[in-house]
Amino acid sequence: MQGINKALIDTPYTILLCCTENKAEYEMRALDNLLQQKVSGIFLTSSSDFCENESARRIRKTLNSFQVPIVLIDRALKNSMWGGVYSDNSAGAYMATEALIKKGLKKNRRLYQRYKPFDRRAAL
Structure with missing residues (x-):
């Protein structure tokens, strides 16, 4: 907007x-x-x-x-x-994960998508 x-x-x-x-x-x-x-x-x-x-x-x-x-x-x-x-949420999640790995993320983390009819978010 x-x-x-x-x-x-x-x-x-x-x-x-x-x-x-x-x-x-x-x-x-x-x-x-x-x-x-x-x-x-x-x-x-x-x-x-x-x-x-x-x-x-x-x-x-x-x-x-x-x-x-x-x-x-x-x-x-x-x-x-x-x-x-349009946004490419899959590519965005892939890029975010790659960036975290390059920053040295060592602990296991869960990447998930919470989906509601009026709320889409990717979170760590």
């Missing part, structure tokens, strides 16, 4: 943030609101990974009704035409 905000500082644009807790119902409500607000673009981390196929289809259909640029962040939407910015 900081990078997006920094890029917008000298423009007439501002960020509207919608938090949907990975619930399709909340996401649909937020998208409808953004459509009514006539926003100029959307950065989206969609809940579609966490919802039924019908809800994901409704989200894609609603997004198709926007006549603005859409950029997906960290989660692709199946069968969509929008570009996105």
Whole structure:
């Protein structure tokens, strides 16, 4: 968000943030609101990974009704035409482990991923 905000500082644009807790119902409500607000673009981390196929289809259909640029962040939407910015969590975990080994980590440590529908983290 900081990078997006920094890029917008000298423009007439501002960020509207919608938090949907990975619930399709909340996401649909937020998208409808953004459509009514006539926003100029959307950065989206969609809940579609966490919802039924019908809800994901409704989200894609609603997004198709926007006549603005859409950029997906960290989660692709199946069968969509929008570009996105994605992280590679596996490569990131590998690089972090390599860095720890190079720093001389000698004791056994557990690397795990805790996963909740609205919380993904890698931790040592």
